[in-house]
Amino acid sequence: xxxxxxxxxxxxxxxxxxxxxxxxxxxxxxxxxxxxxxxxxxxxxxxxxxxxxxxxxxxxxxxxxxxxxxxxxxxxxxxxxxxxxxxxxxxxxxxxxxxxxxxxxxxxxxxxxxxxxxxxxxxxxxxxxxxxxxxxxxxxxxxxxxxxxxxxxxxxxxxxxxxxxxxxxxxxxxxxxxxxxxxxxxxxxxxxxxxxxxxxxxxxxxxxxxxxxxxxxxxxxxxxxxxxxxxxxxxxxxxxxxxxxxxxxxxxxxxxxxxxxxxxxxxxxxxxxxxxxxxxxxxx
Numbered sequence: 001x002x003x004x005x006x007x008x009x010x011x012x013x014x015x016x017x018x019x020x021x022x023x024x025x026x027x028x029x030x031x032x033x034x035x036x037x038x039x040x041x042x043x044x045x046x047x048x049x050x051x052x053x054x055x056x057x058x059x060x061x062x063x064x065x066x067x068x069x070x071x072x073x074x075x076x077x078x079x080x081x082x083x084x085x086x087x088x089x090x091x092x093x094x095x096x097x098x099x100x101x102x103x104x105x106x107x108x109x110x111x112x113x114x115x116x117x118x119x120x121x122x123x124x125x126x127x128x129x130x131x132x133x134x135x136x137x138x139x140x141x142x143x144x145x146x147x148x149x150x151x152x153x154x155x156x157x158x159x160x161x162x163x164x165x166x167x168x169x170x171x172x173x174x175x176x177x178x179x180x181x182x183x184x185x186x187x188x189x190x191x192x193x194x195x196x197x198x199x200x201x202x203x204x205x206x207x208x209x210x211x212x213x214x215x216x217x218x219x220x221x222x223x224x225x226x227x228x229x230x231x232x233x234x235x236x237x238x239x240x241x242x243x244x245x246x247x248x249x250x251x252x253x254x255x256x257x258x259x260x261x262x263x264x265x266x267x268x269x270x271x272x273x274x275x276x277x278x279x280x281x282x283x284x
Contacts, residue, residue, distance in 0.1 A: 002167050068155070123181055143240070209252065242271060
């Protein structure tokens with residue numbers, strides 16, 4: 001049987017790669033070292049597959065068709081943004097598990113948009129490049145949190161619960177780690193762009209460590225945008241990862257870095273299950 005052996009909430013800020021020299025060097029070093037820490041944790045968890053929850057960024061989908069949730073079940077490659085400075089290449093997908101999750105969703109009230117050939121953007125490729133070992137397969141899930149109509153927090157909670165159930169119902173022996181990417185405060189293309197609201201970020205991280213999925217899901221679009229900017233809607237990617245975990249998981253903040261030069265408050269959290277703690281030692 002498959003098992004969800006752990007999860008992480010982590011940034012996908014494209015400037016981490018595309019403008020890596022813009023940040024203060026010691027702060028940048030701490031950010032890159034945290035991605036490497038997560039890579040080593042994924043290795044220690046002996047993960048076969050990561051499910052990466054990202055978002056659309058105005059470019060993923062045709063404006064004639066804006067899906068609320070999308071899963072990639074076939075050929076993957078990326079990144080689509082050449083300016084990230086990393087090689088565009090195929091990304092191995094766990095097609096059997098992805099298809100199982102797709103079908104499980106159909107059977108449990110989730111009408112996915114489905115892509116059999118998907119080019120990935122920075123919301124999945126930054127964490128894949130920096131934090132996921134090369135021999136681990138990836139399943140991308142994209143949410144509409146960058147363009148309207150926006151997927152709502154309560155739906156993200158339900159989606160995460162469904163994904164967790166689907167993984168646990170998968171009959172093959174597969175060890176899965178779930179990555180919720182993005183956030184925290186940032187204003188994309190808005191007059192406040194470059195601002196980081198540290199107080200808001202710490203409040204969100206506190207809610208995460210308290211495993212307050214309901215509180216996060218109840219935050220309205222207006223509340224999030226006012227306090228954290230339109231980019232902070234990406235905490236709904238985190239909600240999916242949190243809601244997929246079993247009831248006994250612990251959420252541990254690994255690091256927080258407010259980086260105005262990268263226009264974002266960057267949070268790193270491990271969602272540690274009993275399987276996480278039992279494999280490779282407890283998270284720091």
